[in-house]
Amino acid sequence: MTQARENAEAEQKERRKFVRADIYAITRYFCPLRDMEVGVQTRISDISEGGARLVTFMEGLPVDVPVKMNFMMPGDENILVSVEGVARHTGFLEKDLFRSGVEFCKMKKKDLQAIHGYVTAHKKK
Numbered sequence: 001m002t003q004a005r006e007n008a009e010a011e012q013k014e015r016r017k018f019v020r021a022d023i024y025a026i027t028r029y030f031c032p033l034r035d036m037e038v039g040v041q042t043r044i045s046d047i048s049e050g051g052a053r054l055v056t057f058m059e060g061l062p063v064d065v066p067v068k069m070n071f072m073m074p075g076d077e078n079i080l081v082s083v084e085g086v087a088r089h090t091g092f093l094e095k096d097l098f099r100s101g102v103e104f105c106k107m108k109k110k111d112l113q114a115i116h117g118y119v120t121a122h123k124k125k
Helices: 005-014 111-123
Strands: 021-030 036-047 051-057 068-073 079-094 097-107
Touching: 021 051, 021 111, 036 097, 036 111, 051 079, 068 097, 068 111, 079 111
Parallel strands: none
Antiparallel strands: 021 036, 021 068, 036 051, 051 097, 068 079, 079 097
């Protein structure tokens, strides 16, 4: 295996390391059933540099739908983070609660750094 490939695989593995979180976000997506853009409040229960697990109320995010999320990253500076991603899976969690996995696809460097800082600070040792 080449060094470049090993580095790429290590970077992908690092992006998947998530930590538990309790962050509220506004998540927007185009709902094909309603034929309109929908904005919902979601709770981020897990987050990594590569994505997040969201908890939604009443319904999950449609799979393969692009999403835009805005949330305050907890920390000393409380940075407003804006990311774009894709809902990769969704499912029932418990009564009136659903979980959806979002893969981050597009974000600014400052947002990636804020997420990286949060994940690094909250990793279990």
